[in-house]
Amino acid sequence: MFSESPIKRKLTKKIWVGKVPVGGDAPIAVQTMTNTLTTDVEATVAQIKRIEQAGADIVRVSIPTMEAAEAFRLIKQKVDIPIVADIHFDYRIALKVAEYGVDCLRINPGNIGREDRIRAVVDCAKDKNIPIRIGVNGGSLEKDIQEKYGEPTAHALLESAMRHVDILDRLNFDQFKVSVKASDVFLAVDSYRLLSQQIDNPLHLGITEAGGARTGAVKSAIGLGILLNEGIGDTLRISLAADPVEEVKVGYDILKSLRIRSRGINFIACPSCSRQEFDVIKTVNELEQRLEDVVEPLTVSVIGCVVNGPGEALVSDVGLAGAQNKSGFYLDGERQKERIDNSDIVDTLERHIRAKVNKADETKRIKIQNIS
Ligand code: SF4
The missing domain is CATH 3.30.413.10 (Sulfite Reductase Hemoprotein, domain 1)
Structure with a gap:
């Protein structure tokens, strides 16, 4: 006996992470991230299967090295759920996982460096229909933005996000979603509000480094609850210092509480x-x-x-x-x-x-x- 949620969601642009739509009228997708060593293929595949069984729509896997990219190739062959590759800086890793069939790249174009490298990644993403997630985090803002604002503020997070958005705009790439995460609930909420007014691309919600299973769940429920109630957010990840399966469960519990999605x-x-x-x-x-x-x-x-x-x-x-x-x-x-x-x-x-x-x-x- 479920009645419809009274929440009116902002209609964003729909993109596809593999077979999963994100944004527009698509259900709010629940994500989590593996915490195994990516190079340990067996352990990572086993964890992804548990995550999938718990109902996750998308999973993120961190790819810090070329060795991890090679492991990703094997992992990808053994699981069905769309995978987002988490990459920092190294554009060659992005190109490699794209070749191996990744479903989304989490990479900030502004951090890749030289223009030709940024272009190489974006061209490849265009070619292979791979969306990008821009992920801004209050704890790792660019030095000049930190200096300008003195401390992480909502406007600082917005400026950082828009810097990356502008690069993709300039390269005529619109298949992206954005997150502006912070561990402070007010900062995260204000940043997402500002961003939602600026762009129509899907937003990926999260309170970063939220804490342990209980405190993190509470913090996430408050932050994401406020945003979702305002119609903001197209996909979410709950960051807990706990088993990723717990993150999926909490994600669903938040959506269930707001009658946005039902499962179980x-x-x-x-x-x-x-x-x-x-x-x-x-x-x-x-x-x-x-x-x-x-x-x-x-x-x-x-x-x-x-x-x-x-x-x-x-x-x-x-x-x-x-x-x-x-x-x-x-x-x-x-x-x-x-x-x-x-x-x-x-x-x-x-x-x-x-x-x-x-x-x-x-x-x-x-x-x-x-x-x-
Ligand atoms: S909390 Fe006590 S009074 Fe209330 S429904 Fe449960 S048993 Fe009954």
């Missing part, structure tokens, strides 16, 4: 108190773990007693309202005759949820068959 189960659960008729926290944690593989969007409410249980269950696909010994059970907002034994909640709910998911999959299959 949206759990509604009460915090529990002495009125609870079963252990709410244990039940929800176990269900979340067991149902991690579910992709179908579904709202499931697990509420400890009748104070809020029936009300939440009415607006859920599957609902449980705690009662003594046997709790009330709801499907599609309707109370069922069946009551669920409080000693068997997790197994029974999992069974019902999976049955619902299978039914939805079946309906989708029939619809597709009928269309084709």
